[in-house]
Amino acid sequence: MNEKASHSAARPHVVPLRVLLAVWGALMVFTALTVAATEVDLGAFNLFIALGIATAKASLVLLYFMHLRYDKPFNAVVFICALLFVAIFISLVLVDTTQYQPELIPGYAPELLK
Amino acid sequence: MIAHAADLATSGSLIPERPLFGSSLWLPPPASTAAIEVDWVFQFIFWIDAFFFVLVTALMILFLWRYARPRGARAVGGPTHSTPLEITWTVVPLFIVMAIFYEGFRTYMESAVTPGNGYDVQVTGQQWKWMFTYPNGYVDENLHVPVGRPIRLTLTSSDVIHSLYIPAFRLKKDAVPGRFNKEWFQATQPGEYQIFCAEYCGTGHSDMLAKAIVHPPGEFENWLENAASYASRLSPAEAGEKIYHIRGCAQCHSLDGTAGTGPSFKGLWGSTVTMSDGLKVVVDENYVRESILQPQAKVVAGFQPVMPTFQSRLKDQDILDVIEFLKTLAPGR
Amino acid sequence: MSREDPRVPHHFESAEQQTESARLGMWVFLATEILLFGGLFCAYSVYRANHPDVFYYGTQFLDKHLGALNTMVLICSSFTMAWAVRCAQLGERRALMVLLSMTLLCAALFLGVKAIEYRQKWKHGLLWARKFRAEALERSPTKAGATWAETASAKTTMAAPDGQPTSGPAASNPLTTGTKALAATAAFEDRTSIPPAGTAPAGVVSGKKSSAAKPSERTPPENVQVFFSIYFLLTGLHGLHVIAGMLAIGWILRRARRGEFSSGNFLAVDLVGLYWHLVDIIWIYLFPLLYLIH
């Protein structure tokens, strides 16, 4: 960094084993939960539940396994930016393709019959 | 607005006349309702751009001349920023580009909404030919339309992406395989206009040309009736020749003996050809019929099995006509 | 200039600056990985939004239990990896080696399960588009397969153009009869009546819009092959990342055995850990998106 580096604060954060175990347990529980959730028919909600659980799991991994919680905040900014731009990409493409959907010839795939 | 736009565009008074294209320097003469509108937007942007280009270049040259110093000059001071100035040159361009967007968008939307009373023509791009299908099923290699009536095009492609481009109508739309793109226009002047393929599509891309023929009032219907009844009007051999052109056989089969994508038709009839598996076949009615309906059944040696089937596209009568046409090309005829 | 640690390259001021740079570099790299996968997730979203039926239908050919098993395996490996980093930080060399080996083992297990799944798909011809064999659906073990033959024949009689004799499920699609070059034109001509002004685009006959199908209706929708393409692309790219991760873990395991790490020097373990967790996170999303479509 530009400021004279302060050598004393260099010690990394060691995550207690207790926390790691707890996160591992939570991840396993969430996995079971997400499988169980598919057994119930909630219509479109199922997708949101599945993605919600996945996001919760991913956040746990990020925050504790990857130390993001104790890290330089800018690293989190980098990660969030990446997600944001994927979101921009997907949503703008979706806006377009869902609109022109009716113009597609359904089931057009002539090469499959060769 | 329309009147105003027409004024600007047709008088061409804003820009110098050039004999090069028999029209103005920048755009060919407009020949559709949309073209007049588009030209107005073009002029609008043109003059904004011209203003800014002159502004930037003039200031630049002025400064270069006025503040020129010999090598070794000392650095000079001066303000390093000015908030009012900065706000001005952020906000003024902002409003200008908003206006440009709005004009372009408004005009585009006017021509994006298809009118209800249109006449339908279906357009198929195929390497490297356009095919225009009329409501009665007749297919032509050129686009014939009546003047003064909205024409609705439905575009698709049978191989790669092409793009139907008629500069005089300021119209362009891609023909994409697997989908039907829609476009419409209304021609304002009878005449013949150039059609290009604007999306790169391979070797013959720059040859993928056609004409848009705008018929004067009342003549289009006659033309269509006449053209569609070619089978009854023409002799079978002549009808076969017509099919040869409008159905795109000419894309692959020449008449002068040079092999293209497919074998030439010259001297084909009655000859003996060798298939890729060594089989020898005499070209007769049955073989030609099979070649057209099931091209992959027997593939001529030295050629790729790329000929499309014309099943459901050519009727039996059409095939008979083609056969008559082939006969006229037989050796010794 | 004073230099406390000879291992710090000459252009860094201090070990701390080096560590911070390396971690930032790794996070930036992970960002690029996310965007790399982002493209595939985009393809996934587009096809799923436009053809939900294809996904409802396709997903039943994936084994939910194997998927769940693999998710757990990867989570365990992430856990052992995180623990390994902790050991490296504390300078516990033996534990570090054991944990890294366990991580490797989990990764191998994951790939083994994946291989089983791939083999099943291969056997049934449930492959990406060009290799996809529609007949496979018929033989597949699930309930849906049973209805396939009936629907196929029903559709054939309905749609075969010009009474041409057609057979096999492929013929169910009127547009795909004949070669590709013809298809589009045939689409025009089979539906010669041009729809009246202002209706749907020419050629799109009214009736079944693919998104209208309900999940309960277990007839094979058109273009199911795309689901399997996406499945293989996503899991394949992820699999490649797992293999790359295993190589990296193997490498730090070797270095750990040589005793190269200490509580003051564990950067490499830390970075490989970050990468490995990202691979896990991606799978955490892949699992519900591919296996648990409801």
Place this chain on the structure above:
Amino acid sequence: MAHPSDNYLTHTRGIKSWLLTLDHKRIGIMYLVTILGAFLLAGIFALLIRTELLTPGQTIVTADTYNRLFTLHGAIMIFLFVIPGIPSALGNFVLPLQLGAKDVAFPRLNLFSYYLFVFGAALMVLSIIVGGVDTGWTFYTPYSTDKARAGVIPVLTGVFLLGFSSIFTGLNFIVSIHKLRAPGMGWFRMPLFLWGLYATAIMQILATPVLGITLLLLIVERVLGVGIFDPGLGGDPVLFQHFFWFYSHPAVYIMVLPAMGVISELVSVHSHKHIFSYKMIAWSSVAIAVFSFFVWGHHMFVSGQSAMANMIFSALTFSVAIPTAVKVFNWLATMFRGAITLTTPMCYAVAFLSLFAIGGLTGMFLGSLATNVHVTDTYFVVAHFHFTMVPVGVAFIGGLYHWWPKITGRMYSEKWGRIGCAVFVAGFYVTFVTQFIMGTHGMPRRSYHYLPEFTALHQMSSAGALAMATGLFIAAGTFIHSLVKGLPAAANPWGGASFEWQCPSPPPHDNFTETPPAGDPYDMSDWEYHPEIRGYVRKT
């Protein structure tokens, strides 16, 4: 002070000391040589294109050869010249110097990117042997998956590697800028060139991976047939265009932002005046980087993209014009009341301004829906992008002249430098203004022959291309002459105040023995010219 003869060029000797070097300056030079070679090759392709277009029918090559020519011309110019040009060659050399650092953060990764680059470049060029590519640089499906020549696979693989080379360079720059700034150098004390590189690096990180996956999908599509982009297998060709332009639109700003950074340096240093409104220029770089991600659909207005998306993308397209306008006006304001010396770099800087203004302003016709429909895929677009990308090349050459004394320790001939610039710019206007006219009259691009009425304009355009080539050869001549006979350069020949002018020319292996104190990089007031050393010395 290090011994004057011990600089990075003489520090170690032998070919191996170059090929395995971790010194950012040497890596920069290796990039420079490779990139100029690629530029020459693609330029020769351009001249062949222009020769073919001398007459309406076939002039020298067949249609298929022509298609391969413009594809490789475009692809090499873009992937091997404009995208890597400024960041990888000049950036690598200058960035650590301007930061006051000894090297980039990851020198090994830097060398690795260079070899990725060489390997990717080799694959692209070798594709000519296996039949060439004829898809256009845009690789649109289904042409590229179904019909195109066998050369697509090596080219796609090559571009994939180049993409990763670009990503790693960007990564290196981001980390270097974050972590290696000299003590006391705050974010707003960085030279603007670094802001340009930083904004570029953001885009390289966020956009290039999408190019990677797109190319990967295209390769897989062609080899295995996955039916994502190929309609023959149930895929959607328009989706491919979304994928491609999601990268390739930001890519045009990946090209231009470093160029704008260079121009900020040139204008300020050669006008001997503090840059006007530093912060606005810095922020506008970041703004362009961010906005550029929202506009890719403007390449697809007639592709069948929905009217809704067309509207959104058209509106967003114009947002990029604002930060660009801000930069242009700030450069003019910097020149105002300056002490302008019309050195060769300054000539290139003003050439950039005047050419890029046209390029950018014609972007307005393209961004506006109504006019885009008419001019898209015609020579209007060809002229537009040459008017934007060739200025990037202009900035690159201008920057090369600017830092040439630092890089080589030698001066060049100002007279011939300026003549070369003038000939090039004059030729450029003739070549491409004619193409604007052809475009509005409907001349489609990528056409190997054309209707007879375009003949006169095409011939003028070809004549202009010859003049451009002449100008560039003159420029190349000045560089070679300088290497052989150039006078030794001072540490600070222009009077700039940023760090790179405060180490000797050429710099020593370690750049700085003592990092200079960070100050305002544009405050040049305490530098004085000393004619005997042909350079500036700080007042004491």
